[in-house]
Amino acid sequence: KAGVTQTPRYLIKTRGQQVTLSCSPISGHRSVSWYQQTPGQGLQFLFEYFSETQRNKGNFPGRFSGRQFSNSRSEMNVSTLELGDSALYLCASSLEVANSGNTIYFGEGSWLTVV
C-alpha cells in the first residue's frame, strides 16, 4: 500500500514568487492535513481538509492556502513568498474513524528554500 506522496521533494523559489505543493494521501484516507517545520518554530499545524472542506486551520497568514479535490488529493499554496517561509512542508493523511481517534501518517515532505 502506497504511503503519503508529496511533490516536489525539493524546490527553490525567489522572494515574492508563489509556490504550490501537492499531496496524495494513502488510498481510502479522506482527511489531509499540512504542517510546516522550521528550526525555530518546530512543527506547526497549517490546515486540515476533509471531503473537500477545510475543517481546521492553524495560525498562519492568508498567504497560506490549500484545497482538496474530490479524489482526496490536496494542494497547498503560498503566495508572495518570504525568506521565513523556507521550511519542510509535511502532508499527513488519516482514515476517518468516528469517536476512535485516528492514526495520522506523514509523507516525506517538500523542502522549500526561498532565496
Added chain:
Amino acid sequence: AQKVTQAQTEISVVEKEDVTLDCVYETRDTTYYLFWYKQPPSGELVFLIRRNSFDEQNEISGRYSWNFQKSTSSFNFTITASQVVDSAVYFCALSEARRAGNMLTFGGGTRLMVKP
C-alpha cells in the same frame, strides 16, 4: 490550550545503552490521543505509536516501550539496547477529541544520537 513539552533537546548514548525520551503534555480535554513519531534525516515522520487517554496500559514493541501516566501527564518512550539506526529526532504529539478532525500539537522534539 494544549501543549506538549519534550525537555530533552538532545541525547547522546553509546550503542546498547537504554535511553528514555520524556514527554509531558497539557490538555483540558478528557479524551485525547498521544503519539510518538520518528524523523530520520530524510524528513519523513514515521509513526511509532498512538495511545488513547482512557488506555493507560504500557506498551512494548520489540526494543521500544511506552509508559503512559495520566497522573503526571507523561508519555515516555524507552528504547532498550539502542542501535545506531535509532539515531533520529523523536517527536511526541497530542490530539484532542473535542476538536473535530485531526490536528496534532507537537513537542519540540528530542534528537537522539547513538554512537557505535
